[in-house]
Amino acid sequence: MQHSTNSTASPLSWSQPHRARLDFAQGLVKQVASIFRPSVDEAWQKASSKRGLASRSAPKNSEEVGVLLDDAAMVRFMRFMRRKSQDFKWQAQIALEAASAPDLERWLENDDFGFNGTLELNPDLSIPDYYSEGFHHQPDGYAGSPLSGLSYDLGLDISFPTLQSNGVALHVPQTDYKRILDLGCGSGRSTEGYATRFSEATVWGIDPSEPMLRLASKRAAERGLGINFRQATAEQTKFPDGYFGLVSATILFHEVPKEGSRKIIGEAFRVLDHGGCLAIGDELPFASMDAYEQWYDQWQTVHNNEPYWEEFKSLDLAKICKDAGFERVEVRTGDRLRHFADLTSGWPPFVLLAWKE
Amino acid sequence: MAKRPRPPGWGVPGDWQQYFKDESAQHLAEMAVDLAAAVWVAIDRQQVLEWLLESRGQLAPGEIEAFKPTPEQELELTARRDEFLSQMFQTFRRALTKP
Numbered sequence: 452m453q454h455s456t457n458s459t460a461s462p463l464s465w466s467q468p469h470r471a472r473l474d475f476a477q478g479l480v481k482q483v484a485s486i487f488r489p490s491v492d493e494a495w496q497k498a499s500s501k502r503g504l505a506s507r508s509a510p511k512n513s514e515e516v517g518v519l520l521d522d523a524a525m526v527r528f529m530r531f532m533r534r535k536s537q538d539f540k541w542q543a544q545i546a547l548e549a550a551s552a553p554d555l556e557r558w559l560e561n562d563d564f565g566f567n568g569t570l571e572l573n574p575d576l577s578i579p580d581y582y583s584e585g586f587h588h589q590p591d592g593y594a595g596s597p598l599s600g601l602s603y604d605l606g607l608d609i610s611f612p613t614l615q616s617n618g619v620a621l622h623v624p625q626t627d628y629k630r631i632l633d634l635g636c637g638s639g640r641s642t643e644g645y646a647t648r649f650s651e652a653t654v655w656g657i658d659p660s661e662p663m664l665r666l667a668s669k670r671a672a673e674r675g676l677g678i679n680f681r682q683a684t685a686e687q688t689k690f691p692d693g694y695f696g697l698v699s700a701t702i703l704f705h706e707v708p709k710e711g712s713r714k715i716i717g718e719a720f721r722v723l724d725h726g727g728c729l730a731i732g733d734e735l736p737f738a739s740m741d742a743y744e745q746w747y748d749q750w751q752t753v754h755n756n757e758p759y760w761e762e763f764k765s766l767d768l769a770k771i772c773k774d775a776g777f778e779r780v781e782v783r784t785g786d787r788l789r790h791f792a793d794l795t796s797g798w799p800p801f802v803l804l805a806w807k808e
Numbered sequence: 809m810a811k812r813p814r815p816p817g818w819g820v821p822g823d824w825q826q827y828f829k830d831e832s833a834q835h836l837a838e839m840a841v842d843l844a845a846a847v848w849v850a851i852d853r854q855q856v857l858e859w860l861l862e863s864r865g866q867l868a869p870g871e872i873e874a875f876k877p878t879p880e881q882e883l884e885l886t887a888r889r890d891e892f893l894s895q896m897f898q899t900f901r902r903a904l905t906k907p
Contacts, residue, residue, distance in 0.1 A: 467849075467852065467853055467856060468849050468853070470852075471848060471849040471852035471853065472845060472848075472849055474848070474852065475844070475845045475848045475849070478848075479841070527827050527828055527829070528827075528828075528837075530827045531827035531828065531834060531837060532841075534825065534827065535837075535838065535841050539841065539842075539845065754825070
């Protein structure tokens, strides 16, 4: 298995059958990207040339592409393989985690592990419904089991071993931030990027999920990072007005409905100090993709259980930021769908920086 | 914030979805992937075993290739083969007879 430098040293029982099954799961993901994806590109080129289309962007929208491609055998097979590889990964992970579940739960619940940061939990937190969608078909979702955080984090290692989790942190301006807030921090990978790059700053990561935050604190401790984690929603962070110099969100917004996105950006504006910066990193909006790319990308919505994928990708986040009061907004876009093995740079493909003057 | 109603055709986590026109073809494809996984686990295990034995001086290169089973071992291999194939086809039968 291609190992990620992002892995955590949990007491998972990596016996041979479990290791080999996850190795296979990773191989499936890699093959889908490296074999089936180019084949679908080829099917598209053939279909479009039959219709005498001059270029890939000739159809007006993804529906027109779908008319040409949805029934193609290669497309059906690729869709099946993408879904199968995701399901297989979760099944293999469940089996691995079940083999050492009591040890893992004890490890996660142990509060005495030499952590220099803080972990504020709130068992009474009201979690938005959208958070329990079971994104990416993850069994029990992000917070449904004590092992949800570990499952999510391990799933990233299997599907994206080269993922550059600190991608957004690398985009923000170099300034002496006193306090940094990472919204929807999940297992804390993006937060670690801030704590590493801005080691003098006090870094906070918030997420609604206790299992995510318990894992995030373990990961931070392993890396000697004194990050503060708080169980809270990005809509209501409970921090004072103007408290932060930098507020960030990495791959959060595509899992949030439109009205939630507005609330989160409004909350970011409130907790930012004057001169402070909001940094959002996420998937590429449809406005930056041609019809074929949109058609390919829409697979995520239905088949990878991303309920808000299309809603997010149709949003004008820059406008929402301006409506919220941000005076200056800068958008940087990169390649749309990166190859499995090529996530070491230029990720995420969409970065928005907004300043509160 | 309430959950949105899902559009037609939406799956929920863990739900089976049909991608192939012929449902049987999809079951075959699923079986092929599961079978490939089982084969890979066995290949991995065999490699580990060979490395362990070689590192301990208990297996010489080419020794496995040159191995001839005894009649008793042939019988055991036949029984294990039949069990393996039976399991594989039972999986397919179950998939096709799912309510």
